[in-house]
Amino acid sequence: MHKLAFLRIKETVVEGKGFKTLRFMFNRKVRPGQFVMVWIPGVDEIPMSLSYLGRIKGITIREVGESTKILGSLKVGDSMAIRGPFGRGFERLSGKTLLVCGGAGAAAVLPIAEEMDNRERVDIAIGARTKDELIFEERSKMYSDNVRTSTDDGSEGCEGTVVDLAKHMMKERKYDFLQACGPESMLSSLLKVGKEHGVSGQFSLERFMRCGVGICGSCVINGKRVCTDGPVFWGEELESMSDFGRSKRDESGQKIGL
Amino acid sequence: MASLRVNVAGLVMENPTILGSGIIGETGESLLSAYKAGAGAVVTKSIGLEARKGYSNPTLVELPFGYLNAMGLPNPGIESFGEEVLLAVRGGATVIGSVFASEAEVFAQLSSKMEAFGVSAVELNLSCPHASGYGMELGVDPGVVREIVLAVKKSVTIPVFVKLTPNTHRIIEIAQAVQAAGGDSIVAINTVKAMAISIEAGRPILSNIFGGLSGPAVKPIGVRCVYEMYDVVDIPIIGAGGIETWQDALEYIMAGAVAVQIGSGIGRRGLNIFKEVNFGLERYLKSRGIESLGELVGTAHA
Structure with a gap:
């Protein structure tokens, strides 16, 4: 309780x-x-x-x-x-890991870098719409030697999405895992890009929630409860979910576009 | 060979555990997940005529011996729900369609839609304790209960289950009204009307102020209601309220229930609860040399 x-x-x-x-x-x-x-x-x-x-x-x-x-x-x-x-959080993985943060998603991801506390094993990509909305860049540098940023408008770091940035970073070095949080469309693209590079990973989802304890069913995605079975899922689990990257449920339980 | 198979008014289930209404039952895939986890049948979320958003959060309070909730009957409306039922039925689940309305004719209309969607039985929600004009407000009046059950019975050919509230002193009259109107089974109990106040915030926690209490805290109330009803009606009773272990289920069965519903136990124990309860019941039957669970129904009555 x-x-x-x-x-x-x-x-x-x-x-x-x-x-x-x-x-x-x-x-x-x-x-x-x-x-x-x-x-x-x-x-x-x-x-x-x-x-x-x-x-x-x-x-x-x-x-x-x-x-x-x-x-x-x-x-x-x-x-x-x-x-x-x-809920089920991120796993403590052993291997070279790329953390990918989209907008407010950085909040869920940064504690992974702190827990790892191994500058060489973790690289971090942080993306936002614009420079002012980039968060945790300085904090990231405390835990990683390779922190990169992207903005949609090019006001800081690479111009483009954080998925573009992550793709670029995956070309530069070989990662064992991705761990990410951000808008679902971003996670869905990232999952595909990761697959192309042979990198599996964990992704944190967001849904409308009521109870938090796995009984009300408000947050389900293809029968999985985001509050209890997630919010963090493995890419392999998400690939079998037809709603991932496409649709969610509103407060009444009706299926709507993301 | 010990058998857990039960027959509730013609609805045959491989085991007596049923997913209770309002618990993860808003989509076809989650209904299916409970069925695959071992439930003998699954009850849908209560569905009304139109889409309803429900109350704003907080809608749930966690308490040491249960949950207090007031979701506010959120549901996508009967028309959109057809595909969810279809998905669960196609996946092999035995589905019971729960419906709510404020008048008999609408109950009949919703039930008939549910039958067309392919459910094996309907369950009338005459017991939600926190939605104005619905549920318990109807289910505490034997005359109203009779009228609703009669109307639904005329509109469907599948068994009609009626879920009753413990929030009344007239439970016996109400059970008799269900039977007299041709209801096929009684489900007892729904949650107990309750509230919680945060002393730090100095206000009720639920946005709706009042909600329904479930979990182990209400089990003795549920067992008492089933026991009382068993003495006055012949139709089968499905027990619900605070069932988390096979011992809890057996207590309800000895009180007179032929099957049980599990809800809050899923939050407190996980989806494996169905298998755990069934495994325990089966082992009990074997150890006592009892062939069928049915032999134990009502055995606590003198």
Whole structure:
């Protein structure tokens, strides 16, 4: 059972345009890629990946809707309510790994680099629409000798998508694994590019969620529960899912395009 | 050879464990995943006439002995649900279609659609404790229950199961009303109306304030309801509420249930729960030299 925990915010950090990290003490063991449900009383309860997994944990929010704007306005000393952690996170893999982060997806991925703590074994590709929205570049450099960035508009790093960048990096060196989080269209292209280069990997998905514990069925993709069977899946599992990269379910359970 | 095979009003299942309504049953593939995990049959999410988004989060509270939920009957609407049922049926699952409505004629219409989609039985949700105008608000009045069951019975040829609420002092009258109207089986119980307040936030946690309590906390209530009903009706009863182990299932069977539904147990124990319960029941039968599970139904009654 995941008791609803009220935690006092110890630190807030602006990470980039519209991104903010909230740090708090949360004394539970969490795998990279696992998530918590964050309660915003009177508004909503939303799934969030933990972006920091040390003693002082953290979530990194992108201020896009009412809930995330309220979370973004919280200050040191304010409290927030979370339950979790939930789901299957990223595995601890042994081998040369390329971490690929699309936009806010970096929040779920960076803890892998921290856990590995081996500069030579991990390379990191971070992509965003524009320079201001790139997050965790400096933090990445603490854990990897090879950190590269891409922006859709070319304002920093390679011009293009992070999948283009990852493809380029896979041509340069041989990787054993990919581990990635970002928009599903990006993950779907990355899975294909990885396959072309003989690199398998793990990908973290996002779906509308209610219960978090695998009973309500709101987040299912082809019969798999993203909250419990995922959110991290192996590429081989995703390849057999006809909805991957194409469709999801809305709040009523109707199938809609991504 | 010990047999777990059961026959509920003509619906034959290889084992007595059924996926309860509202648990991962919103898509064909997830219904199929529960069936493949060992359920004898699977009940769909309750489906209404139109698509419904349900309540905003929080819709679930985790408690030490169960869950409190108020999803708000989210569902894609009967028309879009046909393909989901078809997928599960084609995959080999025995599917029971759950429906909800606020009037008898709509229950009949939805049930008839479900039959056309290929379900093996329908289950009428007369027991959801947290949706205004639906579920329990209808299911606590024997007259209304009678009217709904009569209308549905006229519209389908498959067995009609009626899921009842424990949130009433008239459970016996209601069970009798189901039987008198020709209902084929009673499912008991749905969740118990309840709430939780966060003392830190100083407000109710569920966005809907009230919800339904499920899990081990409600098992003694479910067992009591089944036991009481078994004494007054002849139609088969399906037990539900807090079943997580074969011992829990057996308790319901001894109280008078011919089969059981499992829901919250999936969250707390995983999808393997069906196999675990069935394995335990089978071993029990063998160790006692009992040939069929049916021999144990209602044996706790003096």
